[in-house]
Amino acid sequence: MDDADLLTAAADRLAELAARTPPGRWERAGLLASRPEVVARTPDAGSEHVAEARAATVEWITTVSPALAGPLAAWLRSAAAAPVPEAVAVARVVLGGVHPSR
Numbered sequence: 001m002d003d004a005d006l007l008t009a010a011a012d013r014l015a016e017l018a019a020r021t022p023p024g025r026w027e028r029a030g031l032l033a034s035r036p037e038v039v040a041r042t043p044d045a046g047s048e049h050v051a052e053a054r055a056a057t058v059e060w061i062t063t064v065s066p067a068l069a070g071p072l073a074a075w076l077r078s079a080a081a082a083p084v085p086e087a088v089a090v091a092r093v094v095l096g097g098v099h100p101s102r
Helices: 003-019 058-064 067-080 085-094
Strands: 026-032 035-041 045-051
Touching: 003 067, 003 085, 026 045, 026 058, 026 067, 035 058, 067 085
Parallel strands: none
Antiparallel strands: 026 035, 035 045
């Protein structure tokens, strides 16, 4: 797998994950058993419990929500035309540490 294929595969993976994850604005809600709850406020005005977090990680989870998948996947796809090391590093993480064959 060359770098361009790696970037495209990572973009596809992000799109796949986002498609099966609650959309909308993820936010910190009340407490669930003394831990912050992460809730997705969906576009249809509904809500869905997403996660129970630790105080130190709740902001990370709400920031790196499925809303980031589209722009990040687009960046990875555009980087596939002329791969840069930073994009390749992100792709490897998205794909669970997959390293291209050299």
